[in-house]
Amino acid sequence: MTATSTPTRPLPPAATARRLTGLKPTGHLQLGNLLGAIRPLVADQYRTPTIGFLADLHALTVTHDPARVRELTLEQATMLLAAGIDPDRSMLYVQSQVPEHAELHYLLECATGYGEAHRMIQFKEKSATQRQVRLSLLTYPVLMAADILLHDAQEVPVGEDQGQHLELARTVAARFNARYGETFTIPRAVLPRVAHRIMDLADPAAKMGKSNAAGAGTIFLLDPPEIVRRKVLRAVTDSGSTVAYEPDTRPGVANLLEILAACVGGSPTELAAGFSSYGQLKNAAAEAVTALLRPIQLRYAGLARDPGYVRRVLADGAERARESGAQTVHRTKRALGLLV
Numbered sequence: 304m305t306a307t308s309t310p311t312r313p314l315p316p317a318a319t320a321r322r323l324t325g326l327k328p329t330g331h332l333q334l335g336n337l338l339g340a341i342r343p344l345v346a347d348q349y350r351t352p353t354i355g356f357l358a359d360l361h362a363l364t365v366t367h368d369p370a371r372v373r374e375l376t377l378e379q380a381t382m383l384l385a386a387g388i389d390p391d392r393s394m395l396y397v398q399s400q401v402p403e404h405a406e407l408h409y410l411l412e413c414a415t416g417y418g419e420a421h422r423m424i425q426f427k428e429k430s431a432t433q434r435q436v437r438l439s440l441l442t443y444p445v446l447m448a449a450d451i452l453l454h455d456a457q458e459v460p461v462g463e464d465q466g467q468h469l470e471l472a473r474t475v476a477a478r479f480n481a482r483y484g485e486t487f488t489i490p491r492a493v494l495p496r497v498a499h500r501i502m503d504l505a506d507p508a509a510k511m512g513k514s515n516a517a518g519a520g521t522i523f524l525l526d527p528p529e530i531v532r533r534k535v536l537r538a539v540t541d542s543g544s545t546v547a548y549e550p551d552t553r554p555g556v557a558n559l560l561e562i563l564a565a566c567v568g569g570s571p572t573e574l575a576a577g578f579s580s581y582g583q584l585k586n587a588a589a590e591a592v593t594a595l596l597r598p599i600q601l602r603y604a605g606l607a608r609d610p611g612y613v614r615r616v617l618a619d620g621a622e623r624a625r626e627s628g629a630q631t632v633h634r635t636k637r638a639l640g641l642l643v
């Protein structure tokens with residue numbers, strides 16, 4: 304589909320969709336999102352039905368600015384299209400435009416223990432830094448389980464940080480099936496070969512994230528090449544001088560090697576052998592990341608000039624997602640003993 308045309312619908316029925324990932328509009332998308340979730344999603348869209356969605360309901364679990372969430376939702380949708388989501392092949396939509404997410408969320412809460420939600424590491428970490436913790440922060444992994452189970456997704460490309468939440472989705476689905484009869488497909492995480500946990504360039508002990516303070520160690524997908532280069536060249540390494548892939552003892556260098564391997568192929572260990580200094584490695588990594596981002600940024604610039612097109616894609620995606628989700632919700636209600 305070209306920008307400006309109306310979305311066409313040659314897709315297989317939405318109910319057959321199998322690979323799914325969601326992105327939370329809480330910040331500008333960064334390299335970890337691209338390598339950990341977006342690229343694996345896009346890579347297989349011609350092999351398997353694919354769903355991408357903007358998880359705006361999840362953005363409400365912490366203090367938020369309504370205008371910013373709205374803006375970031377459109378920006379991220381545009382970025383997903385720029386990164387290669389083909390709306391003629393895949394379904395792309397905004398979570399809050401598909402009420403079946405919230406409906407299934409409630410039904411799954413009735414199959415989830417308080418202790419299970421309370422044990423989630425992300426809840427512990429995020430709630431520890433806030434004075435007023437929203438109840439939705441506690442129940443967010445159950446909404447995530449609903450997101451995944453709604454479309455019978457079998458494969459969920461996610462970064463390593465989402466492993467525990469995905470495990471909860473599997474546990475709840477299996478328990479539900481055992482208690483109320485076969486209702487849900489049990490999903491599995493799909494981790495990229497390398498780069499399933501890209502670290503912050505300024506602090507290799509922390510995960511690269513959209514909301515990291517100041518963003519000095521985060522490569523945003525819309526960063527101009529000179530900024531990418533500066534961030535990579537300033538990446539924190541260690542006092543060593545030879546280049547080797549040793550994630551436990553030299554996490555900064557290992558991170559650069561993983562980023563490079565994700566961009567150009569090969570394994571971090573093999574690539575390490577080709578460099579005799581950290582400077583060489585940093586230059587190669589900066590070059591590889593800017594080459595990876597260049598075509599995406601070009602496409603983004605074109606798409607951003609036509610937000611009406613992006614909105615039409617999202618509206619079409621939401622319509623199809625509702626058709627698919629309604630079937631799952633109906634099945635779930637019937638299994639639970641609700642009159643449907």
Ligand code: AMP
Nearest residue numbers: 327335336339340461462499500501511
């Ligand atoms: P979020 O930024 O929380 O909306 O995450 C969206 C997706 O990107 C999830 O699948 C995350 O696991 C993935 N992701 C986020 N940050 C990273 C990272 N630093 N490395 C690898 N994957 C990541």
